[in-house]
Amino acid sequence: MGTTEDGGDAAEAGAGVGAGLGAVLGAGAGEGAAEGASARLLKLFESHRLTPTQRRIAHCLVRRSADAPFLSSVEVAELAGVSQPSVTRFAVALGFDGYPALRRHLREVAPVRPGPEAAPFNEYQQAVHAEIENLRHLAALLADPAPVARAGAVLAASRPLPVLGLRAAGAQARGFAYFAAKVHPDVRLLDEGGTMFADRVDGAVRAGASALLCFALPRHPREVVEALTYARQAGLTVVTVADSAFAPVAACSDLLLPAAVGTGLAFDTACAPMLLGRVLLESMCDHLPDAQASLEEFDARAAARGLFTD
Structure with missing residues (x-):
């Protein structure tokens, strides 16, 4: 299984955890009735302060909203990669006597029955199908384009625009910064934390920066939380x-x-975060009046230099 446990402190992930973009859909909601089930689960979880392990269990249940009411505590523990006692403590943290009481509640608030068993796939096919589901979830999230449009406007207006990505998220940040630099006049890739990060943020602020874009993927380094707090x-x-x-x-x-x-x-695997980054780029272009001219200028220079073989 992939290394998905949350690192860092037991951050407050209760009230406000669902803020921004109808957050849970991007965390794994499906379409139709499954979306409603996911929303109801989020409403249950987001009003509590959860530890990193408990957030992991909550994330798992939201992603498996269709069959969550029918999973045993052992099955939830295996899916979330935690211990069975952790699942019990999670239920108690939500105010239930134990996991059976939580499961009864889930059957009342998210009564979506599991679908028929899919044809068996090997582990590589399963990984591909899981990513397809993640992209479907992202498509459902983007049914409301307003949050992405708002983010694009905020990022386009920042001169310069710092883009942060540490460890596993470094590739996402670098890809975004590479393309963003073709339409934005001053993009600054930040790929190290600590005091160097603080120096570069201070420099960006002095130069007029008003926003920072961060890509944050598991496992979450403590320095990312520290960096965003500083920013x-x-x-x-x-x-x-x-x-x-x-x-x-x-x-x-x-x-x-x-x-x-x-x-x-x-x-x-991070196909959905990469695609969301490209969607953000598109939104940024919508708020940069010179974006198309900049792209055409780049294409002309590239052709004159014979930059590409195609």
Whole structure:
């Protein structure tokens, strides 16, 4: 299984964890009735302060909203990669006597029966199908384009625009920064934390930056939470693309845009976060009046230099 446990402190993931973009849909809601079930589960979970392990269980139940009411505590523990006693403690933290009481409640608030068993797939096919589901979840989330449009406007207006990605999220941040630099006049990739991050944020703020974009993926380094806290203290509006509304970075983000990662292989897969990053780029272009001219200018220079073979 992929390494998906939340790192860092037991951040406050209760009230406000669902803020921004109808967050739970990006954390794994399906279509139709499953969306309603996921929303009801989020409403139950988001009013409590959960530990990282409990957030992981909540994330698992939201993603499996269709069959969550019918899973045993042992099955939930296996799916979430935690111990069975952790599932019991999770139920108690939500105010129930134990997991059986929580499951009865889930059958009342999210009564979606599991569908028929799918044809068996090997582990590689399962990973691909899981990513397809993550993309479907993202498509459902984007049915309301307003949050992405708002994020695009915030990012487009920031001159310069710092883009943060540490460890596993570094590739997402680098890809975004590469393309964003073709339409935005000053994009600054931040790929290290600590005092160097603080120096570069201070420099960006002095140069006029008003926002920061962060890609945050499991496992979540403690330094990402520290970095975003510092960025907000410096006066930047923090827009974060994260794997879940329950991610530790939720409490230190002004706008959280969730896109689930795949966990079926030894290393997590991040197709949905990458695609959400491209959607954000599109929204940014909509708010940059010179974007099309910049792209045409780049194409002309590339052709003159023979930059590409095609």
